[in-house]
Amino acid sequence: MRSRSDPFQILLVEDESADVHLVRQALKEGEVDCSLQHVVDGFEALEFLRRQVESERSPGLPDLILLDLNMPRMNGREFLAAVKADVRFVAIPVVVLSTSAVERDISQAFQLGAAGYITKPADMNEFFSSIHQLCRYWFALARLPKGD
Amino acid sequence: MTRHQALHRITIASMLIWTAIIGSILAWDRYHAFEHAEELARKEAHIHFNKDLSFRRWATRHGGVYVPIDARTQPNPGLAHIPERDIETPSGRKLTLMNPAYIMRQTMTEYAELFGVQGKITSLKLINPNNAPDAWEEAALHRFAQGVTEISEFTEIDGKPVLRLMGALKTETGCLKCHAFQGYKVGDVRGGIDVTVPMHAYLKDAKNEFVKNVLPLSGIWVLGLATLAILFFEVRNRLREQQRAEVELQQKNRAISRSNADLTRFAEVSAHHLMEPTRRLMSYAQRLRTRLANQPVLSEDEEARLALTTLEHDAGHLRSLVRDIQLYLAAGVARGEVRLEDANAACSAVEKRLTDQIKAVGARLEIQRLPLARLDRARLTDLFAILLENALHHGRPIDPKVTPVIRVEGERIDATSRYSVSDNGPGIASEYRERVFEIFERLAPASIRVDDNSGTGIGLSIARRIIESRHGRIWIENLSQGGARVVFELPDGEIS
Numbered sequence: 001m002r003s004r005s006d007p008f009q010i011l012l013v014e015d016e017s018a019d020v021h022l023v024r025q026a027l028k029e030g031e032v033d034c035s036l037q038h039v040v041d042g043f044e045a046l047e048f049l050r051r052q053v054e055s056e057r058s059p060g061l062p063d064l065i066l067l068d069l070n071m072p073r074m075n076g077r078e079f080l081a082a083v084k085a086d087v088r089f090v091a092i093p094v095v096v097l098s099t100s101a102v103e104r105d106i107s108q109a110f111q112l113g114a115a116g117y118i119t120k121p122a123d124m125n126e127f128f129s130s131i132h133q134l135c136r137y138w139f140a141l142a143r144l145p146k147g148d
Numbered sequence: 149m150t151r152h153q154a155l156h157r158i159t160i161a162s163m164l165i166w167t168a169i170i171g172s173i174l175a176w177d178r179y180h181a182f183e184h185a186e187e188l189a190r191k192e193a194h195i196h197f198n199k200d201l202s203f204r205r206w207a208t209r210h211g212g213v214y215v216p217i218d219a220r221t222q223p224n225p226g227l228a229h230i231p232e233r234d235i236e237t238p239s240g241r242k243l244t245l246m247n248p249a250y251i252m253r254q255t256m257t258e259y260a261e262l263f264g265v266q267g268k269i270t271s272l273k274l275i276n277p278n279n280a281p282d283a284w285e286e287a288a289l290h291r292f293a294q295g296v297t298e299i300s301e302f303t304e305i306d307g308k309p310v311l312r313l314m315g316a317l318k319t320e321t322g323c324l325k326c327h328a329f330q331g332y333k334v335g336d337v338r339g340g341i342d343v344t345v346p347m348h349a350y351l352k353d354a355k356n357e358f359v360k361n362v363l364p365l366s367g368i369w370v371l372g373l374a375t376l377a378i379l380f381f382e383v384r385n386r387l388r389e390q391q392r393a394e395v396e397l398q399q400k401n402r403a404i405s406r407s408n409a410d411l412t413r414f415a416e417v418s419a420h421h422l423m424e425p426t427r428r429l430m431s432y433a434q435r436l437r438t439r440l441a442n443q444p445v446l447s448e449d450e451e452a453r454l455a456l457t458t459l460e461h462d463a464g465h466l467r468s469l470v471r472d473i474q475l476y477l478a479a480g481v482a483r484g485e486v487r488l489e490d491a492n493a494a495c496s497a498v499e500k501r502l503t504d505q506i507k508a509v510g511a512r513l514e515i516q517r518l519p520l521a522r523l524d525r526a527r528l529t530d531l532f533a534i535l536l537e538n539a540l541h542h543g544r545p546i547d548p549k550v551t552p553v554i555r556v557e558g559e560r561i562d563a564t565s566r567y568s569v570s571d572n573g574p575g576i577a578s579e580y581r582e583r584v585f586e587i588f589e590r591l592a593p594a595s596i597r598v599d600d601n602s603g604t605g606i607g608l609s610i611a612r613r614i615i616e617s618r619h620g621r622i623w624i625e626n627l628s629q630g631g632a633r634v635v636f637e638l639p640d641g642e643i644s
Contacts (some may be wrong), residue, residue, distance in 0.1 A: 018428050025435075070420070099424045102416070102474060103483065122430035122467055124438070 008034040008139050011062040013045040013079065014097070015071040019120070023066065023097075023131060030132030034139070037062065041071040042079025049089050061092055064138050067114075069098040069105065077112060084113035093138060151387055159380040163373055170369040177365075178358045185354035186302065186311070189345050192265070193300065193313035196343045200252060200267050201315070204341070207248035208322035214243040224250050226275035229329060247326045249279055264346045269317065271339025273330050284312060285342050292316040292337045302347065309347035314340045412477060419473045426470055429463040472606040476587060479613040483526035486618070488640075491518035491567065494528045495556055498536055509540050511552035518558035519565040521638050527614045532556070534607040535569040535634050543571025543632060563640040564620075570633040575626040584624065585612045611636070 069076035
């Protein structure tokens with residue numbers, strides 16, 4: 001069981017290792033106090049979440065999910081729909097982190113229940129800043145009760 | 149009802165109507181021919197009647213006529229009461245008095261034998277029982293007593309068609325010589341003259357006259373039916389061809405739509421998948437520059453610096469291209485409800501957004517009253533943004549001392565709103581006026597103004613895609629006083 005002083009848990013669902021690296025760097029350089037878990041697709045992410053609720057020793061569900069849209073096996077949209085359909089996971093805020101700036105993708109993500117949508121900027125500083133801002137916002141305002 | 153069914157019905161109805169017309173003409177013709185025959189028969193009957201009447205009157209006026217007695221002409225027993233019924237000439241010839249009825253019976257018998265027309269003088273009060281009326285005559289005589297003066301009827305006698313005409317015979321002074329004993333006075337209806345005209349010859353003529361017309365009319369009827377049949381087959385073939393063509397067109401349209409949808413989807417996916425590595429390329433190039441900033445390798449190695457700069461530049465260019473493809477693809481789809489939008493409001497919004505650029509160029513923007521545009525608000529704004537930016541970048545006067553003036557005008561033409569954005573720049577050579585709308589088409593700097601901000605050259609392509617998605621059109625004209633004018637039209641209605 002985690003206490004309020006535990007570091008924030010972030011689950012990054014991303015198949016591209018280069019982007020995983022960038023997110024890690026962003027969190028590190030932004031000195032965001034968090035623990036980052038990484039899985040490569042929606043399928044693994046769902047497995048991860050299930051393990052977290054079923055295992056006694058696990059640190060519990062993540063405080064925030066950062067989700068890529070284009071992934072093999074189960075893509076971001078399918079994962080988002082599955083998470084929002086499961087009463088155990090529905091409260092976890094999911095922020096989409098995608099290269100696509102196509103309006104259809106954005107509106108679809110929100111319709112599926114995304115808490116936010118960030119277009120991955122090409123500029124490194126902008127990217128780092130986005131991740132930093134995002135985490136600070138969610139960790140300050142949206143920390144979830146973990147239950148008993 | 150299908151078009152084929154309608155054609156069948158129309159053809160059958162036309163044939164029936166045509167048959168009815170020809171049938172009516174034939175019926176009218178037949179009626180007319182027989183009516184004419186009857187008219188002629190009636191005239192003949194009148195002639196005979198008048199002849200009989202005048203002949204009878206002549207005989208009456210002479211108080212009868214003495215004729216030699218022979219086997220055929222015996223003394224009339226009905227005149228036994230007349231003194232001097234039979235006389236003898238000084239030479240000894242025996243003569244007997246023939247009264248008019250007697251004379252007429254004889255002459256009419258001869259006439260009938262010779263010409264077929266029968267005449268008879270008859271009465272309800274007879275002197276000679278040979279003159280007794282038949283049933284038809286008796287009925288007629290009764291009607292004469294009621295004041296009718298003439299009765300005629302087309303009927304049959306012994307199975308042969310005849311016209312019977314009977315006229316009333318009034319008592320005259322001469323009649324009284326023989327008939328006074330019956331109680332008649334002058335003016336009384338004493339009997340009637342019955343004329344029977346055989347109709348056979350008349351009817352034959354009428355029939356011949358009618359038959360004479362049947363053949364040509366039948367020919368016309370058949371010709372009409374044949375024409376209708378030919379028309380039917382011709383129209384049916386055309387309908388079939390038209391349907392075949394429509395089906396082919398639908399198939400082609402479906403194929404084109406499918407192909408277009410596939411292409412769009414392919415382009416969307418490609419653009420999206422290109423964007424990811426492009427972005428990473430940029431991010432990592434930047435990261436590399438940051439990491440190497442303080443390393444001697446970059447500051448000292450010219451080749452390394454050039455490689456990194458090229459990497460950054462090309463990654464940036466690639467990103468612009470991919471982004472423009474995405475924008476171009478998105479331009480074909482409405483972003484909101486397509487309705488009549490206030491073009492002035494859209495234009496003013498763009499003017500506000502471009503305030504800095506307008507100031508930087510020192511341009512003057514003149515926006516006239518614009519008609520409403522049938523388009524979604526988002527793309528209408530994009531459209532004016534593209535055209536105003538285009539004018540700001542490429543429509544600057546050659547003489548830098550001249551103020552760039554951009555004029556936006558609009559008018560209604562039928563069910564279409566037409567807008568134009570004009571500048572007072574150098575204009576565009578005619579060979580480039582189409583090419584500027586092609587995707588990624590950039591004009592050669594030598595001939596046309598192109599500056600560093602001209603991007604990938606997608607703006608006008610996007611504008612055209614927006615307008616053509618609403619079945620409108622866009623083109624460029626050069627103004628006589630110098631400068632270029634981009635004109636576009638947006639029709640009101642949906643065009644399928």
